[in-house]
Amino acid sequence: MQNRPMFRESTRSSVQGLRRPDAFGFTLVDLLVTVSLLALLASVAVPAIRRHMIRSRSLVVLSDLQRMCAGAVAYYEESTKMALAGQADHKAMRRFPSSTAITPTRGCCTFGGKGLCEGTDWDTATWRALGFEIEGPHRFRYQFVSAGVGAKAAFSARAFADLDCDGVESTFERVGRTTAQARAEALPAVHVVRPGE
Numbered sequence: 001m002q003n004r005p006m007f008r009e010s011t012r013s014s015v016q017g018l019r020r021p022d023a024f025g026f027t028l029v030d031l032l033v034t035v036s037l038l039a040l041l042a043s044v045a046v047p048a049i050r051r052h053m054i055r056s057r058s059l060v061v062l063s064d065l066q067r068m069c070a071g072a073v074a075y076y077e078e079s080t081k082m083a084l085a086g087q088a089d090h091k092a093m094r095r096f097p098s099s100t101a102i103t104p105t106r107g108c109c110t111f112g113g114k115g116l117c118e119g120t121d122w123d124t125a126t127w128r129a130l131g132f133e134i135e136g137p138h139r140f141r142y143q144f145v146s147a148g149v150g151a152k153a154a155f156s157a158r159a160f161a162d163l164d165c166d167g168v169e170s171t172f173e174r175v176g177r178t179t180a181q182a183r184a185e186a187l188p189a190v191h192v193v194r195p196g197e
Contacts, residue, residue, distance in 0.1 A: 054164070058163075064132075065157050068132050072096050073184040097126045097146060098129075099146050102160065107162055140159040142157075143156075156176075
């Protein structure tokens with residue numbers, strides 16, 4: 001019986017067998033694994049970043065709607081005080097500013113395709129009465145709608161945006177009304193339709 005060694009002394013590891021002894025660098029398998037991992041990370045990260053960007057853009061509009069509501073309530077209270085003191089026409093008493101068209105009239109995606117509105121004209125009676133304007137580029141279009149007088153007076157502050165420029169707009173809306181004590185109030189709830197558009 002011959003004594004055979006249990007292991008061959010000249011056996012190399014399988015990884016070393018794929019490379020020439022004097023070669024440096026990565027094998028094709030190394031590159032494929034790296035590219036696959038990067039693709040997997042990108043497929044998870046890109047949608048999360050997109051959702052975060054849309055959510056942060058949506059926070060801006062909540063602040064803008066709050067400013068519009070505060071302006072409407074202040075207008076109602078001030079006009080009522082002035083009318084009661086005889087400093088203004090009695091017809092102006094206990095009402096919100098007049099309704100206005102959507103400003104700007106064109107969608108923000110039509111301004112060079114960046115989704116930003118520029119050069120908006122806020123110099124109308126309603127926007128001045130609300131004390132509302134936005135300086136510089138912005139992503140939303142705004143509208144103020146009011147109806148009724150006295151105990152039936154109400155308003156709606158609205159904002160519209162096509163945040164991803166796909167032709168479908170998101171709508172954000174806050175409403176206000178008069179209370180039983182003949183005071184104006186803006187309701188805290190924000191009604192949102194298609195928030196991620």
